[in-house]
Amino acid sequence: MVQILLFASLAQQAGTQSVSWKIESPVTVGQVRGYLQDHVGELPGIENALVAVNEEYADQEVEIKNGDTVAFIPPVSGG
Amino acid sequence: MKMFTITQKPIINQDVIDKVIHHNAGAVSVFIGTVREMTGEKQTRYLEYEAYVPMAEKQLEKIGDEIHKKWPNAIVAITHRIGTLQISDVAVTIAVSTPHRQDAFEASRYAIERIKEIVPIWKKEHYTDGEEWVGNQQGTKTYPEGHPEGIEK
Structure with missing residues (x-):
């Protein structure tokens, strides 16, 4: 199972903060994005979101494995 | 003592300051970010x-590590509030103590600039005439390297 987390505008558009995906073998970030877009909507802006895997920023090329938590991080605006 | 915290509760500035008080400190610089009412013509209600809390706390710790590298004698504490905040509420408090004042000023400035770059916290403005997630959510800003500058992988 891969846990996919959404925040801010992405969560609002998706209508949810979290989506689970049962995978048989490792997937790419692009495939996770595709799964999301098939299941919760187009999510404009997700292409520009950063990716975090298991609470650390990761490259878009990283391999996503069973048990990973993938978060899409829209441009941050804290402070 | 937890030096880097995301909280739902109102921030008590003195509590953050107390975390960095040290017998070798000659200066404590405190930055307090508060909720502003007017942004240009727009009026905030x-x-x-919102935050990705566990990751945000880790990123705040990273900022602390960066500060320790640049200013080895600095002690840093940062608390950021999430949830609904009213005008003039404290959103973030940064306290830095150092032996001498110049380092304290520079390090607290560094901390707030880095928060705005790397910590997964998002602000939604509720204006008198609408609402908007702040931070270029429409994707008009791109990151050619896939991430903002200076993010450690």
């Missing part, structure tokens, strides 16, 4: 902050 209130703000909502």
Whole structure:
């Protein structure tokens, strides 16, 4: 199972903060994005979101494995 | 003592300051970020902050590590509030103590600039005439390297 987390505008558009995906073998970030877009909507802006895997920023090329938590991080605006 | 915290509760500035008080400190610089009412012509009614809490606390710790590298004698504490905040509420408090004042000023400035770059916290403006997630959510800003500058992988 891969846990996919959404925040801010992405969560609002998706209508949810979290989506689970049962995978048989490792997937790419692009495939996770595709799964999301098939299941919760187009999510404009997700292409520009950063990716975090298991609470650390990761490259878009990283391999996503069973048990990973993938978060899409829209441009941050804290402070 | 937890030096880097995301909280739902109102921030008590003195509590953050107390964390960095040290017998070798000659200066404590405190930055307090508060909720502003007017941004140009736009009037804010209130703000909502959201965070990816465990990751945000880790990123705050990273900022602390960066500061220790640049200013080895600095002690840093940062608390950021999330949830619904009213005008003039404290959103973030940064306290840095150092032996001499110049380092304390520079390090607290560094901390707030880095928060705005790397910490997964988002602000939603509720204006008198609408609402908007702040931070270029429409994707008009791109990151050619796939991430903002200076993010450690």
